[in-house]
Amino acid sequence: MTSIAFIGLGNMGNPMAANLVKAGHTVFGFDLVPENLATARDNGVTIMANAPAAVKEAEVVVTMLPAGKHVLSVYESIAPAAAKGTLFIDSSTIDVASARHAHAIAARHGILSIDAPVSGGTGGASAGTLTFMAGGAADAFARAEPVLKPMAGRIVHCGDAGSGQAAKICNNMILGISMIGVAEAFVLAEKLGLSHQALFDVASTSSGQCWSLTTYCPVPGPVPNSPANRDYKPGFAAALMLKDLKLAQEAATAAGAVTPLGAEAAQLYALFNAQGGGDTDFSGIIRFLRGDAA
DSSP: OOEEEEEOOSTTHHHHHHHHHHTTOEEEEEOSOHHHHHHHHHTTOEEOSSHHHHHTTOSEEEEOOSSHHHHHHHHHHHGGGSOTTOEEEEOSOOOHHHHHHHHHHHHHTTOEEEEOOEESHHHHHHHTOEEEEEESOHHHHHHHHHHHGGGEEEEEEEESTTHHHHHHHHHHHHHHHHHHHHHHHHHHHHHTTOOHHHHHHHHTTSTTOOHHHHTTOSSSSSSTTSGGGGTTOOSSBHHHHHHHHHHHHHHHHHHTOOOHHHHHHHHHHHHHIIIIITTSBGGGHHHHHHTOOO
16 A cells, blocks of 8 residues: 555545545645644544655655645645655646646656646545546656545546646536526526426436536435535535636636636626625525525
8 A cells, every 4th residue: 555645634635535544545644724634633644743744754645735826835845855756646726837837846856746636526525436637747647546546436647747737627617607507597497487397307308418407406406416405505615616717717818718608607706706605505606696695
């Protein structure tokens, strides 16, 4: 089994680390939040005093952090402490430029690296069914794949450094746009006197079918496991969707890509967040589209 350092033990990192422990790996963990450390300890993670201490004995380092600036700061602090040949896996969702910068930091210290953001939310993190989108050299990916498997339902090598982040923001731009489209359709159906179940039965088996409808339906009833049945308690918070849509727009501007629907989705989620919806599930944007309070 592998010795793994896990830096960032929040809502996603903690269940991911727990699945690595269950798979028989030795996991050394660090986080800035005491409550997160307590949960990780209960899950079998060996808690270390700081991030550099966590990586000293590790063959692999996994990071799950809020933004690019945090990843770069942590990489600068842990890369000198890691042995040459260590593998760094960053599963944060960050901008492509920061991801490529993180790869460069690792390479400067003789460390292999991949960017491997995830899709699947907290439910997928707990169940070990996340989709990993990996960017980096083939040899780094080959080493990372068996480490990722206990946390994954699917692992895709998307290309060179930064490609995992590119795939993640493109995927989540589709997700944000499609959820707004599904929510608008249900709001229109309500105005026309059509039941939620009737619309679902038609759209889920015809050309309107999509993940936002069949897995994450934004109204209660048709999909029992969707957050709509739990008052939009987040599996994937609206604030995180806004973050990803902003990353997509930044990337689009840098690349010269025209993404009008992505831009509109970002504006709508920004308004939903401004009205207090950030801590609810992103499917709760249907409340904003109805004109309800968040």
